[in-house]
Amino acid sequence: MKRKIKPDVKSKPKLAVFKFTSCDGCQLSLLDAEDLLLDIADAVEIAYFVEARDRRLPGPYDVTLVEGSVSTPEHIEQIREIREESKFLIAIGACATAGGIQALRNWRNVDEFINIVYAHPEYIDTLETSTPISEFVRVDFELRGCPISKYQLLDVITALLIGRQPRTPTYSVCIECKRRGTPCVMVSRGIACLGPVTQAGCNAICPSVNRGCFGCYGPMEAPNTDSLGQRLEALGLAPAEIVRLYRNFSGYAEAFRLASDAYEEKIA
Amino acid sequence: MPEFTPNIGAFVSIQKSDLQRVLEALKQAGFTLIGPTVDESAIVYGEIDGIDDLPIGWTDRQEPASYRIVRRQDEAFFGYTVGPHSWKKFLFPPKQRLFRVEKKNGSFQVVDEEEPAPRFAFIGVRGCELQAIHIQDRVFLGGPYQDPNYKARRQQVFVLAVNCTEPGGTCFCASLGTGPQVGSGFDIALTELDDTFIVEVGSEVGATMMRNVPWRPTSAFELQQAREALATAVKAMGRQLDTSDLPDLLYNNLEHERWNQVAARCLSCANCTMVCPTCFCNDVLEVSDLKGEQFERVRVWDSCFSIEFSHVHGGNIRPHTRARYRQWLTHKFASWIDQFGILGCVGCGRCITWCPVGIDVTEEIDAIRGEV
Numbered sequence: 082m083k084r085k086i087k088p089d090v091k092s093k094p095k096l097a098v099f100k101f102t103s104c105d106g107c108q109l110s111l112l113d114a115e116d117l118l119l120d121i122a123d124a125v126e127i128a129y130f131v132e133a134r135d136r137r138l139p140g141p142y143d144v145t146l147v148e149g150s151v152s153t154p155e156h157i158e159q160i161r162e163i164r165e166e167s168k169f170l171i172a173i174g175a176c177a178t179a180g181g182i183q184a185l186r187n188w189r190n191v192d193e194f195i196n197i198v199y200a201h202p203e204y205i206d207t208l209e210t211s212t213p214i215s216e217f218v219r220v221d222f223e224l225r226g227c228p229i230s231k232y233q234l235l236d237v238i239t240a241l242l243i244g245r246q247p248r249t250p251t252y253s254v255c256i257e258c259k260r261r262g263t264p265c266v267m268v269s270r271g272i273a274c275l276g277p278v279t280q281a282g283c284n285a286i287c288p289s290v291n292r293g294c295f296g297c298y299g300p301m302e303a304p305n306t307d308s309l310g311q312r313l314e315a316l317g318l319a320p321a322e323i324v325r326l327y328r329n330f331s332g333y334a335e336a337f338r339l340a341s342d343a344y345e346e347k348i349a
Numbered sequence: 350m351p352e353f354t355p356n357i358g359a360f361v362s363i364q365k366s367d368l369q370r371v372l373e374a375l376k377q378a379g380f381t382l383i384g385p386t387v388d389e390s391a392i393v394y395g396e397i398d399g400i401d402d403l404p405i406g407w408t409d410r411q412e413p414a415s416y417r418i419v420r421r422q423d424e425a426f427f428g429y430t431v432g433p434h435s436w437k438k439f440l441f442p443p444k445q446r447l448f449r450v451e452k453k454n455g456s457f458q459v460v461d462e463e464e465p466a467p468r469f470a471f472i473g474v475r476g477c478e479l480q481a482i483h484i485q486d487r488v489f490l491g492g493p494y495q496d497p498n499y500k501a502r503r504q505q506v507f508v509l510a511v512n513c514t515e516p517g518g519t520c521f522c523a524s525l526g527t528g529p530q531v532g533s534g535f536d537i538a539l540t541e542l543d544d545t546f547i548v549e550v551g552s553e554v555g556a557t558m559m560r561n562v563p564w565r566p567t568s569a570f571e572l573q574q575a576r577e578a579l580a581t582a583v584k585a586m587g588r589q590l591d592t593s594d595l596p597d598l599l600y601n602n603l604e605h606e607r608w609n610q611v612a613a614r615c616l617s618c619a620n621c622t623m624v625c626p627t628c629f630c631n632d633v634l635e636v637s638d639l640k641g642e643q644f645e646r647v648r649v650w651d652s653c654f655s656i657e658f659s660h661v662h663g664g665n666i667r668p669h670t671r672a673r674y675r676q677w678l679t680h681k682f683a684s685w686i687d688q689f690g691i692l693g694c695v696g697c698g699r700c701i702t703w704c705p706v707g708i709d710v711t712e713e714i715d716a717i718r719g720e721v
Contacts, residue, residue: 248634252655264389265620265703277620303617311706312705
């Protein structure tokens with residue numbers, strides 16, 4: 082991606098934020114930009130952003146942020162319309178890029194859930210699966226994470242305005258963890274951690290508070306889930322626990338999905 | 350107490366608690382003390398105030414992919430083996446701004462760094478680690494182009510080294526001749542005995558820092574104890590490595606089946622390169638604000654295990670983990686010699702301990718030789 086979004090005319094680029102099945106946490110990263118929010122509002126015309134105001138300016142939009150997974154038939158129509166209206170579409174967060182935690186239903190019978198959960202199942206019109214935006218439309222860029230990093234979001238917006246490559250590294254969480262000097266939680270405490278197979282971007286938050294990475298940024302560029310899985314077994318994790326570890330917020334992303342499926346077969 | 354300061358090359362003995370006086374002298378002289386300290390699950394390097402911050406009475410147990418701190422039976426000051434940090438994070442920081450640029454009145458101006466380079470006193474540098482600093486000196490200061498950022502920090506460093514009498518399960522410095530005794534390039538070197546530090550003065554500055562420390566001449570018996578402790582340490586290393594056939598062993602086996610086997614285990618997570626005290630690969634980032642008015646050039650640690658690192662015009666020269674692991678091992682143990690005239694490994698064992706799946710470089714080299 083190396084596209085400058087500043088239009089030729091003197092008007093400001095239009096930014097729109099849409100959401101599908103999600104918790105709104107990722108788009109709130111925009112509000113969380115705090116003092117830089119004014120700079121963003123100065124640099125772009127915020128055409129649609131429900132978390133901030135009701136107004137919706139008509140498209141087309143220069144930059145569209147899409148949060149959430151596609152989980153109803155209506156969503157499929159909506160995302161196609163949004164794609165038509167968008168010059169540069171960025172999927173933000175684990176839901177939009179991997180189907181989110183709600184993609185757990187992809188391994189089960191959704192009708193059973195509907196019957197158990199809802200008093201009137203007949204009102205529920207849903208898809209069998211929860212899947213990422215890229216299953217239905219072309220996505221120009223993806224920002225991973227649950228939630229995304231506001232620094233990565235700002236970097237992508239800045240990169241688009243200036244016309245340079247965004248800096249969204251695809252290497253492991255371990256690189257960020259080591260840069261900040263956190264002693265490895267797996268090596269020094271025996272805590273199960275997905276850091277070695279997970280994409281960086283969060284600045285290794287979880288290990289810094291003595292927790293293993295739960296893989297919310299999804300698979301890194303060359304995830305060796307087999308080798309890590311063997312190490313997790315050596316640390317004493319049962320196959321069912323390894324399934325739960327891989328099958329989490331970004332569990333439906335291909336590498337994690339295949340790893341969890343392989344361990345599910347091992348459950349006696 | 351004799352009234353004169355010990356000469357360079359002298360061995361003198363001090364009470365352990367009087368190490369505090371050395372540290373006070375260093376602080377008085379304007380040094381920031383950086384030393385080992387216990388951080389919950391590991392002995393790390395950070396800013397310390399005095400001997401109370403040292404990991405007194407602590408040690409560690411290390412093996413491939415495992416590190417645990419444990420209490421010692423005694424109150425040794427330096428009774429541990431090297432941990433997850435190395436001194437490189439202070440000389441070659443994980444993230445460092447190289448310079449800043451401002452846009453003013455339509456033109457760009459380079460803004461010089463206002464902050465002077467910090468003056469560090471490294472407390473507790475081991476032989477392997479001192480050698481690692483010498484190796485990075487060759488990388489950053491050797492040849493016609495010197496790195497000014499590294500140089501500004503490096504030339505001010507005070508090195509208080511410690512002979513290692515506590516090698517760990519993944520250590521093999523004795524095989525590489527980088528320890529357990531510290532080599533040259535220290536200001537003061539300590540050998541820890543039960544109640545005493547033997548102090549070897551290595552520089553004028555080192556002698557100056559000893560000015561207010563009560564000392565006595567080291568006895569022949571103490572020197573004998575120190576020699577025995579080091580001899581015991583040589584035998585206690587958990588690993589060894591035959592370097593006699595390097596670098597050709599690796600150059601002649603670039604298509605060895607072992608590379609496939611290790612690639613199946615390797616996570617390409619880059620932990621080995623991050624903890625390695627000699628790995629120097631880095632990325633230079635151009636950072637700008639949203640308005641395009643403030644710019645920074647920032648250098649961060651990178652790794653030959655990241656795919657983008659070996660991306661060149663037209664594609665990637667090391668697209669698979671096999672190629673990336675082979676690049677790392679052959680650089681460290683073979684082509685480093687061609688590049689810098691020295692082996693890139695010091696035998697500290699960090700890459701073995703901190704590899705999440707416990708890949709052991711000594712085992713890999715033995716396997717390529719056909720010994721596993």
